[in-house]
Amino acid sequence: MKKTSKKPVRLSRARYVTSKIGKTKAIESKQELRKYVPTTKRMIKETLREMLNRYKMVYIKPNVGMFGNGVIRVEQAEEGAEKPYSYQSGVRLKQFNTFDEMYASISKVTKKRHYLVQKGIHLLKYKGNRFDLRVMVQQTPLQKWETTGVIGRVAHPKKVVTNFHNGGTLKPVETLLHKYLPASKRKVYVKKLHSLGTQVAKAINARYKGVKEIGVDVALDDKLHPWILEVNTSPDPYIFRRLSDKRIFAKMRRYAKAYSRL
Known part of the structure; x- marks a missing residue:
């Protein structure tokens, strides 16, 4: 019987990927990430x-x-x-x-x-309003993937989306997790989010070789399980200027200049 070869995955050199289903499939191709992707x-x-x-x-x-x-x-x-x-x-x-x-x-x-x-993921709430997180991941000047920041986005009281450009409010992730985790566990949890971010970036980059940065939108359920809602390959770094720690945006800007984004 003649063997049939498996159809190869076509890799893209595009820097920006618009298809949400394409990015979802790239993440789901990695078995260790499937548990974080809602159906x-x-x-x-x-x-x-x-x-x-x-x-x-x-x-x-x-x-x-x-x-x-x-x-x-x-x-x-x-x-x-x-x-x-x-x-x-x-x-x-x-x-x-x-x-x-x-x-x-x-x-x-x-x-x-x-x-x-x-x-649908029932999001955790801050002062009665739903929130999710944006995890920023970038290629360093040495072309290694690094999570450079995590910020919270609180939805407008009357809207179903959390996006800052759609009426949402930006908050430090530590502020949003204060109600759900003690200080010692918050640091460990944020480190896990950093790790998840780099894993997602590598999965996206495996299929889309031109990608230099991603913003991962992460929802947290009542068990604090993170869910990857979607990935943006042209994330807005300027929202991180609102954090009190100015070193975060400074690093983002330095990395973005290295790959000619800013």
Whole structure:
């Protein structure tokens, strides 16, 4: 019997990668990282129905997009609710009697663009508002991967996204974790996030050789398990200027200049 060779993975030299599903697949190719990736599929009517039945809350997001634009939170309430299906885009919440009615409405928003549906993670909260973390990872001048900073992003009270450019507020990660971990364990936990960041960068770089920096958006659930929501290959380093430790942004800027970003 003739042996068939395995189809090789096509590597890209692109510096910036726009496809969220492409970056997700790059991360999932590393077995040790799969446990950090929420179930993510291309969004069609049946995948949305299936995942909503399974998880009760999901996010749908454009395959190509920035700053949290176009992200929609979709929920299915328990049986007996008057209007069990709902979604929120921006600050507006819409409720529906049936899944089909809701999907018809969502389709008017998404139109013919490619969207993904992702298992919803119930984020930890700071003063009643959801937050997640941005982990910045860069290539050093010696072309080694290094996590150069972690910052927290607290969602606007009326919005479903945490992005600073979409109304979110920036906070030090230590401030956000204060309620959930004692000081000694916070340092250890942040080091784990640094390690996770470099692992993700190496996974992305294995498939996309031109990438020089990434911003990893990480959600924390009630067990403090980190979930990789998505990866940005053109992250905004300037948000880190808001941290009191000015050495963090200074290093980021030095590294970015070395690979001609700034």
